[in-house]
Amino acid sequence: xxxxxxxxxxxxxxxxxxxxxxxxxxxxxxxxxxxxxxxxxxxxxxxxxxxxxxxxxxxxxxxxxxxxxxxxxxxxxxxxxxxxxxxxxxxxxxxxxxxxxxxxxxxxxxxxxxxxxxxxxxxxxxxxxxxxxxxxxxxxxxxxxxxxxxxxxxxxxxxxxxxxxxxxxxxxxxxxxxx
Numbered sequence: 667x668x669x670x671x672x673x674x675x676x677x678x679x680x681x682x683x684x685x686x687x688x689x690x691x692x693x694x695x696x697x698x699x700x701x702x703x704x705x706x707x708x709x710x711x712x713x714x715x716x717x718x719x720x721x722x723x724x725x726x727x728x729x730x731x732x733x734x735x736x737x738x739x740x741x742x743x744x745x746x747x748x749x750x751x752x753x754x755x756x757x758x759x760x761x762x763x764x765x766x767x768x769x770x771x772x773x774x775x776x777x778x779x780x781x782x783x784x785x786x787x788x789x790x791x792x793x794x795x796x797x798x799x800x801x802x803x804x805x806x807x808x809x810x811x812x813x814x815x816x817x818x819x820x821x822x823x824x825x826x827x828x829x830x831x832x833x834x835x836x837x838x839x840x841x842x843x844x845x
Contacts, residue, residue: 667725667761668812669716670804671733671748673708674700677804678716680723681794681812689816691794692723694805705744709751716755728756729815731807732765766814771807774814786810 670677676699680692697715699708720728730753733745753763769779775789787806791798793813798806 668808670807677808679809712751716752720759728761729811771814
C-alpha cells in the first residue's frame with residue numbers, strides 16, 4: 667500500500683505482487699478532507715480511512731511519502747501529522763512502514779527525481795496497464811510509492827546499494843586506508 671499524505675487530499679494506492687513477482691493494480695483513490703474544518707478531525711478521518719483500507723486489503727507493507735521541507739515550516743508539521751495518522755493505522759494492523767522521499771519515488775518510476783505528477787501518473791498507468799483519470803494525481807503518487815517500494819524489495823542491487831557506505835568500505839578494505 668502506498669500513501670501520499672496530505673491534510674486536504676490524501677492519496678492511496680494498492681498493488682499486489684503475484685507468485686511470479688509481478689505487481690498488479692488493486693485499488694486507489696483520494697480521501698478529500700477539504701471540507702473538514704478541524705485539523706484534529708482530519709487526523710481522525712485519516713486514521714479511520716487508512717485503517718479501513720488496511721482491514722479491506724491486508725497490506726504487508728505501507729510505503730509512505732516522507733514530508734519534505736518547503737518554504738513554510740507549518741506545512742511540514744501538518745504533513746507529518748497526516749503521515750503519522752496513516753502510519754498508526756497501518757501499524758495497528760500489522761503493516762510494516764517504509765518511508766520514501768518524493769524524489770526517490772519519482773526517480774524510481776520515471777527515472778527523473780523532478781518528474782511532474784502527470785509524468786508519474788503516465789508511467790504508473792503504463793507500468794500497471796491501467797487507465798486513470800487525471801483527477802486522481804494524488805492516488806497515482808501513492809501507487810508510485812507502492813511501486814517504488816516493490817522495486818526496492820525486488821531489486822537485487824538495492825541491498826548492495828544501501829550497504830555502500832564509507833564505514834563499510836573501511837571495514838572491508840583496511841589495507842587500502844592510509845594513516
